[in-house]
Amino acid sequence: MKMKPSLSIRQLTKQFDSNLVLKGIDLEVAAGRFVVLLGPSGCGKSTLLRTIAGISDPSSGGIWLKDRRIDAMPPEQRNFGLVFQTYALFPHMSVEKNVAFGLEMRRVNKRDIAHRVAAALELVGLADYAKRLPKQLSGGQQQRVALARAIVIEPDVLLFDEPLSNLDAKLRDTLRDDLRALQQKLGVTSIYVTHDQSEAMALGDEIVVMKNGEIVERGTPIDLYRRPAYRFTAEFLGMTNVIEAKLRDRACQLPWGDVRELENPSERDVEGVAIRPEDLAIEAVETDHHGVVEQAMFMGAATHYWIRAAGKTLRAITSGGRTAILPVGQKVRLVPPPMLHLLRAHHPLQEVAA
Numbered sequence: 001m002k003m004k005p006s007l008s009i010r011q012l013t014k015q016f017d018s019n020l021v022l023k024g025i026d027l028e029v030a031a032g033r034f035v036v037l038l039g040p041s042g043c044g045k046s047t048l049l050r051t052i053a054g055i056s057d058p059s060s061g062g063i064w065l066k067d068r069r070i071d072a073m074p075p076e077q078r079n080f081g082l083v084f085q086t087y088a089l090f091p092h093m094s095v096e097k098n099v100a101f102g103l104e105m106r107r108v109n110k111r112d113i114a115h116r117v118a119a120a121l122e123l124v125g126l127a128d129y130a131k132r133l134p135k136q137l138s139g140g141q142q143q144r145v146a147l148a149r150a151i152v153i154e155p156d157v158l159l160f161d162e163p164l165s166n167l168d169a170k171l172r173d174t175l176r177d178d179l180r181a182l183q184q185k186l187g188v189t190s191i192y193v194t195h196d197q198s199e200a201m202a203l204g205d206e207i208v209v210m211k212n213g214e215i216v217e218r219g220t221p222i223d224l225y226r227r228p229a230y231r232f233t234a235e236f237l238g239m240t241n242v243i244e245a246k247l248r249d250r251a252c253q254l255p256w257g258d259v260r261e262l263e264n265p266s267e268r269d270v271e272g273v274a275i276r277p278e279d280l281a282i283e284a285v286e287t288d289h290h291g292v293v294e295q296a297m298f299m300g301a302a303t304h305y306w307i308r309a310a311g312k313t314l315r316a317i318t319s320g321g322r323t324a325i326l327p328v329g330q331k332v333r334l335v336p337p338p339m340l341h342l343l344r345a346h347h348p349l350q351e352v353a354a
Ligand SMILES: Nc1ncnc2c1ncn2[C@@H]1O[C@H](COP(=O)(O)OP(=O)(O)OP(=O)(O)O)[C@@H](O)[C@H]1O
Pocket: 016, 019, 021, 039, 040, 041, 042, 043, 044, 045, 046, 047, 048, 195
């Protein structure tokens, strides 16, 4: 397999009129890595992806593919494969013609085109659909055609902008798993935009968390989930409870009196401790309670609780559906894990600016 290049984005900004949508993005994507840009609507993920694709020009900064600067290059010369939320297939062309289009533009010879189109359709599981028109396919199949069209050109980089969001839940999971397997097989450097945290965790070698046109932090899904530096990441990635606690040396005291050790006691500018809902056990009690069940929702594999305690609503998730569900109004004790993790309030750029 040909070695795929890395991608470097340096000090990239994008301004629409007076609106600074990207505020100096620095991002390295190592060769063959699958990096997910995750953040709430409007944080600039799509703008960043479109700038990498060359559909949108940066206001300042640069983009390098290995050591070749590409930000002034027209999109068609970048050799990037793009897959968008809307499939953007040519409606009057068959599946194979749609997939062949990029190769015809590159003046690849006919025999090679036929061979490569067949191989790409095989890879996305559509070998039997070559002669169909897009309208004769389901949404999931149309997105597979778009994927075949993106990979058939043997791209240096694959760019995805919420490609699964028009599909229903079941199809979305299947296509997500297939997409990941395909990316690993091809080893193509990939950037994927989503606002869905579970999609980001399932797909990414790394997740880059964005907020207001800036990168908050990046890391592997496990690191960001288990040890986020910032409150924003913790809340965006796992509905984490953030609790104001009194800090005492290497430990903290929770509002209901319990004392717990800290995983990262030397952290500065902290906003609270993190307790993920699945780590917060609850016990029904009659006296000495910490909180009261505000809402309970049975979800099959788990039951989700909203507990009113310490002046706020905390989330708790208990696994298994075998035990009885605690009723609304039930008094409970909260049992957090023995070791807690401190969260920082500000993200790095704010700290630099301060
Ligand atoms: N062509 C444009 N002209 C003016 N403003 C734009 C343009 N494109 C995007 N914006 C603005 O840039 C900001 C970031 O938009 P962008 O689409 O990149 O966000 P996003 O994180 O991808 O959100 P979503 O998930 O909703 O697409 C928004 O405030 C948006 O209104």
